[in-house]
Amino acid sequence: KNIIPSATAQTVAAATRSGDSKAKIGTYENLDGYLAAEGYQAFHALMSGVLTRKDVFRELEVSGLRGLGGAGFPVAQKWRFLDGQTKPRVVAVNADEGEPGTFKDRHLLETQPHRVLEGALIAAFSIEADDVYIYLRDEYPHIHTILSTEIEQLMRRALTHGIRLHLRRGAGAYVCGEESAMLESLEGKRGLPRNRPPFPAQAGLFGRPTLVNNVETLYWVTDILNTGGADFLARGRRHFYSVSGRVKTPGVKLAPAGVTVRQLIDDYAGGMSEGHVLKGYLPGGASGGLLPASLADVPLDFGTLEPYGCFVGSSAVVVLSDHDDVPNLVRDLMDFLAHESCGQCTPCRSGIPKLQSFLDDPHAHRDIIEELSQVMRDGSICGLGQAAPNPVISALRHFSDDFKPKDRA
Ligand code: NAI
Numbered sequence: 001k002n003i004i005p006s007a008t009a010q011t012v013a014a015a016t017r018s019g020d021s022k023a024k025i026g027t028y029e030n031l032d033g034y035l036a037a038e039g040y041q042a043f044h045a046l047m048s049g050v051l052t053r054k055d056v057f058r059e060l061e062v063s064g065l066r067g068l069g070g071a072g073f074p075v076a077q078k079w080r081f082l083d084g085q086t087k088p089r090v091v092a093v094n095a096d097e098g099e100p101g102t103f104k105d106r107h108l109l110e111t112q113p114h115r116v117l118e119g120a121l122i123a124a125f126s127i128e129a130d131d132v133y134i135y136l137r138d139e140y141p142h143i144h145t146i147l148s149t150e151i152e153q154l155m156r157r158a159l160t161h162g163i164r165l166h167l168r169r170g171a172g173a174y175v176c177g178e179e180s181a182m183l184e185s186l187e188g189k190r191g192l193p194r195n196r197p198p199f200p201a202q203a204g205l206f207g208r209p210t211l212v213n214n215v216e217t218l219y220w221v222t223d224i225l226n227t228g229g230a231d232f233l234a235r236g237r238r239h240f241y242s243v244s245g246r247v248k249t250p251g252v253k254l255a256p257a258g259v260t261v262r263q264l265i266d267d268y269a270g271g272m273s274e275g276h277v278l279k280g281y282l283p284g285g286a287s288g289g290l291l292p293a294s295l296a297d298v299p300l301d302f303g304t305l306e307p308y309g310c311f312v313g314s315s316a317v318v319v320l321s322d323h324d325d326v327p328n329l330v331r332d333l334m335d336f337l338a339h340e341s342c343g344q345c346t347p348c349r350s351g352i353p354k355l356q357s358f359l360d361d362p363h364a365h366r367d368i369i370e371e372l373s374q375v376m377r378d379g380s381i382c383g384l385g386q387a388a389p390n391p392v393i394s395a396l397r398h399f400s401d402d403f404k405p406k407d408r409a
Pocket residue numbers: 069070071073078081096097098099102177178179199200201212284287311312313314382383
């Protein structure tokens with residue numbers, strides 16, 4: 001169940017928590033290793049005509065694969081948006097995972113980079129793009145080294161069949177993980193999210209129709225092309241969860257979509273840390289809200305948490321215990337979002353500080369908090385501002401008593 005040894009998992013989690021920018025390059029599957037394990041077979045099958053673009057779309061459709069950057073958009077449908085768009089077209093790989101508590105893409109790139117690269121090449125061939133841009137978060141310099149080395153090998157051996165792979169560094173801004181801000185940043189501009197529409201599929205990088213996919217999504221594309229969409233479906237939808245916080249063995253866990261936090265803790269993460277009792281959890285990092293221990297058996301999947309005012313996003317599960325202080329955590333999360341807001345639209349730029357100002361006595365400001373949050377959801381340009389009220393609203397809903405009496409003197 002747990003595909004990486006717990007020692008590795010702990011190293012990954014610990015390094016991520018400490019923002020370790022000096023992470024060492026560990027053992028990973030290099031080009032020779034990947035080829036020996038029959039890597040690039042699916043891409044080769046496409047290039048040699050054994051598989052067609054039509055086959056790719058059909059297999060993706062059958063698999064039901066959904067985007068794993070957080071939004072869960074159906075992948076086949078997203079790729080089809082490129083049909084009939086002008087050329088040249090581009091693929092942009094979003095490797096800027098900045099959601100606090102998310103480190104699954106890092107794990108995939110630092111262990112199986114070619115599986116992701118093959119997915120990107122399959123995507124490029126399928127949507128008839130000549131260029132793939134990989135936008136890698138700058139906090140992962142060791143992965144930059146891995147990718148530059150492996151891309152050079154691929155190009156030198158002409159294994160990309162003319163598709164150009166470009167590796168670009170982010171610069172530490174959370175908002176640049178938002179797809180349109182990422183495109184701006186790739187163009188060398190400040191990472192300000194664009195109004196959508198037009199969506200990247202219509203006008204993306206340098207104005208070209210662009211397919212944006214997350215690292216883990218492309219990882220599974222390769223798997224689906226190798227074994228077939230029906231097989232992927234039959235094995236049951238699975239994906240990687242980043243589990244951290246008050247558990248014995250934090251790390252990246254491969255688990256079925258819809259696993260519960262109780263199962264993640266007990267069956268995948270070695271149980272709660274010694275002396276800690278489950279108090280609640282963040283199901284989707286900073287923006288996905290907070291849930292209480294009483295909701296530890298709710299399936300974690302796209303759409304299952306909305307009734308509780310939360311979402312699973314990129315599956316960054318942070319486990320909280322009786323040692324954690326919810327009002328302080330909410331303050332920290334709001335500080336983070338305030339710091340990372342790009343400031344270009346008023347509901348987000350002014351709304352977050354306004355929400356922060358209510359945190360000393362949120363109960364007294366309940367109505368205005370609700371109203372302001374709705375304005376932020378409706379009026380913010382991008383997901384950062386739209387989701388920013390989630391920590392406050394969900395904490396008030398599920399941890400109401402924690403805000404008093406200490407925070408309500
Ligand atoms: P979205 O639902 O607006 O869009 C999803 C994707 O579908 C996008 O690529 C969009 O271009 C495409 N799309 C949607 N409608 C379309 C249409 N009519 N035509 C063409 N393309 C269309 O979600 P968004 O804003 O891209 O992502 C939000 C999610 O990102 C959140 O749920 C959050 O969990 C996640 N997130 C992930 C982070 C990470 O580190 N992995 C960081 C922050 C947020």
